[in-house]
Amino acid sequence: MPALRLSDKPKYVSLPQIESRIPKPEELVVLSKPLLDATIMIGKVLIDCTNKWAMAGDAAEVISGVNVQADHIAILTTKEGCDEITRKLVKYQIEPPRAVEREIERDAKVDLKLHKVWIKSYTARFDVQGSRLDVHGDLQIKVGDWEWGDPLDFEPDYVYVVGVKLPIIPLKVKSELYTGLGWMDRASKIHEAVMRSRHMFG
Amino acid sequence: MPTTITEPAADVVILGVGYMSGVVAAELTLPGLTYKVVAITKGPYWDYVNDFSTTKYDEWGVGLGRKYDSPLPLQSATIRNTPQQFALPVRRYTMPIQYHALGHGVGGAAQHYGGTMGRQGPWGYTQKSSTVTRYGQAFLDGVNPHSDLEDWPLTYAQYEPYYVEWEKAHGLCGNYNGSATNQSSDTGYPWMSQNYPLPPSPITPVGQLFQTATQSLGYHPFPHVSALASQPYVNQYGVPVNPCVYDGYCGGPCDYACETGAKANAAYRTIPAAMKSSNFTLVLNSFIFRLDTDPSSGLVTAARYYDPQGNVHIQPGKVFFNGMWGYNMIRIMLLSGVGAPYVWNSVPASVSGAVGRGLTNGYLPYKGTNVSGTLPNNGGNSYPAGNGSGGSVDIYDLMDDNFDHTGLNFIGGTEVGAGGYPGGGPGNITFAGSVSSASMGGTFKATQKDKYLPTKTTLSSTPFAHDLPTTDNYIDLDPHYTDIYGDPLTRLTYDWTPNTYNGATYLVNKVKDIFTKMGASNVTVGSTVAPGAAHNDWWGHHLRGGCRIGTDPNTSVWNKWNQCWSPVSKPVFNIFGAGEITNTSGDNVPSGTHIAGPQSYRAAEGIKQYLALGTPGILP
Numbered sequence: 004m005p006a007l008r009l010s011d012k013p014k015y016v017s018l019p020q021i022e023s024r025i026p027k028p029e030e031l032v033v034l035s036k037p038l039l040d041a042t043i044m045i046g047k048v049l050i051d052c053t054n055k056w057a058m059a060g061d062a063a064e065v066i067s068g069v070n071v072q073a074d075h076i077a078i079l080t081t082k083e084g085c086d087e088i089t090r091k092l093v094k095y096q097i098e099p100p101r102a103v104e105r106e107i108e109r110d111a112k113v114d115l116k117l118h119k120v121w122i123k124s125y126t127a128r129f130d131v132q133g134s135r136l137d138v139h140g141d142l143q144i145k146v147g148d149w150e151w152g153d154p155l156d157f158e159p160d161y162v163y164v165v166g167v168k169l170p171i172i173p174l175k176v177k178s179e180l181y182t183g184l185g186w187m188d189r190a191s192k193i194h195e196a197v198m199r200s201r202h203m204f205g
Numbered sequence: 206m207p208t209t210i211t212e213p214a215a216d217v218v219i220l221g222v223g224y225m226s227g228v229v230a231a232e233l234t235l236p237g238l239t240y241k242v243v244a245i246t247k248g249p250y251w252d253y254v255n256d257f258s259t260t261k262y263d264e265w266g267v268g269l270g271r272k273y274d275s276p277l278p279l280q281s282a283t284i285r286n287t288p289q290q291f292a293l294p295v296r297r298y299t300m301p302i303q304y305h306a307l308g309h310g311v312g313g314a315a316q317h318y319g320g321t322m323g324r325q326g327p328w329g330y331t332q333k334s335s336t337v338t339r340y341g342q343a344f345l346d347g348v349n350p351h352s353d354l355e356d357w358p359l360t361y362a363q364y365e366p367y368y369v370e371w372e373k374a375h376g377l378c379g380n381y382n383g384s385a386t387n388q389s390s391d392t393g394y395p396w397m398s399q400n401y402p403l404p405p406s407p408i409t410p411v412g413q414l415f416q417t418a419t420q421s422l423g424y425h426p427f428p429h430v431s432a433l434a435s436q437p438y439v440n441q442y443g444v445p446v447n448p449c450v451y452d453g454y455c456g457g458p459c460d461y462a463c464e465t466g467a468k469a470n471a472a473y474r475t476i477p478a479a480m481k482s483s484n485f486t487l488v489l490n491s492f493i494f495r496l497d498t499d500p501s502s503g504l505v506t507a508a509r510y511y512d513p514q515g516n517v518h519i520q521p522g523k524v525f526f527n528g529m530w531g532y533n534m535i536r537i538m539l540l541s542g543v544g545a546p547y548v549w550n551s552v553p554a555s556v557s558g559a560v561g562r563g564l565t566n567g568y569l570p571y572k573g574t575n576v577s578g579t580l581p582n583n584g585g586n587s588y589p590a591g592n593g594s595g596g597s598v599d600i601y602d603l604m605d606d607n608f609d610h611t612g613l614n615f616i617g618g619t620e621v622g623a624g625g626y627p628g629g630g631p632g633n634i635t636f637a638g639s640v641s642s643a644s645m646g647g648t649f650k651a652t653q654k655d656k657y658l659p660t661k662t663t664l665s666s667t668p669f670a671h672d673l674p675t676t677d678n679y680i681d682l683d684p685h686y687t688d689i690y691g692d693p694l695t696r697l698t699y700d701w702t703p704n705t706y707n708g709a710t711y712l713v714n715k716v717k718d719i720f721t722k723m724g725a726s727n728v729t730v731g732s733t734v735a736p737g738a739a740h741n742d743w744w745g746h747h748l749r750g751g752c753r754i755g756t757d758p759n760t761s762v763w764n765k766w767n768q769c770w771s772p773v774s775k776p777v778f779n780i781f782g783a784g785e786i787t788n789t790s791g792d793n794v795p796s797g798t799h800i801a802g803p804q805s806y807r808a809a810e811g812i813k814q815y816l817a818l819g820t821p822g823i824l825p
Contacts, residue, residue: 014511014515014517014690014691015514015515016279016511016515016689016690018276018278018279018513018689019276020249020490020513021248021249021309021310021490022249023249023250023251023252023256023310023489023490024250024252025250025480025487025489026250026252026480028480028481028482028483031477031480031481032444032445032477033442033443033444033445033477033478033481034439034443034444034445035236035443036235036236036443038443039439039441039443065443065445066437066439066445067437067445068437068445068447160437161436161437162436162437162438162439162445163376163402163403163436163437163438163439164438164439165373165402165439165440165441166373166399166400166401166402166403198254199253199254199447199465199466200437200447200448200450200465201450201465202450202452202464202465
């Protein structure tokens with residue numbers, strides 16, 4: 004059957020248009036494929052882990068809908084948890100568990116002053132299908148000349164990643180941490196994600 | 206002055222950006238692939254925070270004005286019940302004529318649905334051959350005069366892996382489908398190789414009663430399958446999903462957009478993944494009005510669309526995916542001369558063509574044999590609200606061929622369920638036009654007093670069997686009415702088939718037993734409603750068939766890869782399609798979308814294979 008009529012005549016019609024904007028790629032929150040695959044694999048392997056653990060770091064924020072860039076996966080746990088996770092992921096291990104203390108790249112901003120930030124933890128490092136995984140046991144933070152904080156403790160939230168139920172550091176904990184460090188840009192990104200996930204702007 | 210603009214050529218041009226198109230876009234722009242993909246929609250991109258958060262609580266504007274939906278002044282459809290009638294256009298989105306609107310923009314109609322899902326069981330894919338084998342051709346002919354029922358090209362087992370992908374992409378919630386063994390040997394139920402990726406929403410007390418009652422009757426209850434995310438989720442494309450906040454403005458008069466993106470649709474599940482790719486281009490507010498075809502090969506060479514300024518754009522491509530909603534999928538093919546149009550004849554053996562053929566309706570007659578009862582001690586509190594499709598429990602035992610139909614006058618049956626959230630959707634203003642003493646004045650006001658704190662639950666069911674395709678129900682172009690651009694509207698020639706009514710008359714007593722077992726009082730079966738007691742005067746947004754997938758290019762538009770193989774003499778094989786309208790018939794579950802979903806994955810796979818062919822043609 005031939006086409007009914009092949010129109011090439013421009014035609015203006017008066018219809019109300021709904022204004023909208025196509026988001027830029029950088030505005031869309033998507034976990035990259037390598038990190039996603041590694042996350043799923045880790046979640047499956049650690050499903051029966053007896054020690055408390057949770058996804059942490061930037062990847063965990065992306066999973067929770069926060070618009071940040073993630074380049075590796077981090078897990079927060081206890082010292083015993085780090086040992087247990089290492090046993091389960093031993094074939095991916097690139098650095099065995101050991102106590103690590105280091106200054107991080109970004110300073111804290113407290114009372115308008117910049118302070119160095121150190122973290123120490125019982126840390127193991129892995130390469131899971133090409134993605135870096137850092138496991139931190141009993142992570143502590145020190146700001147400037149103050150005392151070391153207590154090891155970070157948490158009650159995880161849960162997110163289903165393609166059907167795999169994963170414990171994850173609650174955004175509330177991250178937000179409080181960032182606020183304490185004066186990283187308001189990061190706290191603000193969390194706030195943005197929380198607003199998008201709640202009824203009537205949170 | 207408006208002008209004509211030729212766009213850079215793409216590998217794949219996607220028509221419409223709804224559920225099915227989202228899958229194709231995401232799959233063809235996966236990391237590592239280099240296809241240039243362009244997707245065109247007539248509406249906007251909806252941002253659920255900015256567009257819905259403060260404006261969706263507008264029952265009049267959403268439920269009646271359909272302010273998020275496809276504007277009827279742009280295009281409508283005409284409807285008649287028989288080929289002898291003059292079809293009249295739908296001019297408003299309100300009952301009793303019409304309340305199911307087309308979607309508009311990215312996400313399509315799934316921006317405003319209740320989130321109901323449910324797989325089709327194995328029988329649904331072979332219902333013609335299974336019925337003839339078990340009960341004989343004469344039985345089918347008696348049940349469905351002028352039957353045009355067809356089997357699917359693939360079996361349930363062959364579609365099952367695609368179901369899994371589709372459910373993962375959209376984060377469906379549930380817990381299996383009632384199969385006692387969950388093995389492929391259980392041919393009566395949609396067994397699953399993987400459970401749904403999210404658990405169901407909490408089951409209501411009425412749902413729990415239904416579960417206990419049906420179990421004691423030997424049935425196999427399972428939580429209603431829902432596309433409203435019950436938990437935070439990340440899909441296989443890495444897109445994070447917010448969970449449902451149970452705000453209650455979800456269901457109701459089909460329906461309310463979601464302000465957290467928990468209601469699954471392409472805009473918040475698949476399209477974001479595609480938009481991350483530099484190979485993907487999204488074109489908004491652009492009305493596709495024609496497909497250009499090559500005169501010698503018949504293949505589609507470009508899609509033509511109007512932009513908001515009235516300019517004509519020509520978008521060339523190698524392959525086209527027709528993901529437009531329902532009858533628009535058919536209309537664009539008829540307008541463009543793509544595929545063999547269906548030509549009706551009063552003698553079934555004399556009909557011809559495939560495009561527009563086999564129309565059925567997922568929505569069923571508004572009059573049918575009904576059963577009702579009251580759970581006196583099961584009240585509720587609707588104020589905490591709920592969502593549109595969680596909380597209830599279903600059984601598949603009274604559908605498909607899960608009971609013996611010997612001596613009955615229908616095939617198939619229905620999914621039966623109970624226990625949805627009492628506050629799942631607003632209901633103050635629902636169906637304008639249904640004016641009666643119960644919907645206005647003092648009687649109406651008296652019913653409002655304790656409306657949100659009911660002290661009892663009313664159970665009611667009209668368990669229609671599914672609608673079957675006949676040679677007399679079809680879609681073509683209306684010779685009288687046009688859209689705003691001057692092109693003919695879609696004309697629906699359609700009425701409900703006897704199978705629907707006859708199923709209700711039989712099944713109602715089965716449901717009566719369930720209600721009684723649940724402890725309901727005053728369980729009453731209404732008077733028998735004969736076939737044809739009500740006539741279709743709306744299009745519904747769950748039209749099925751009309752652009753069918755099938756095993757025969759004479760009667761179906763799409764082959765097993767959802768690739769066009771019509772007309773037989775010169776198939777237009779560079780266009781693929783998927784959607785409810787490609788389902789071979791009405792079905793027994795409320796979601797034709799869920800059944801169409803696997804086809805979108807098949808189509809995406811087919812398009813990749815097609816683009817890899819040395820000599821383009823029909824895929825093996």
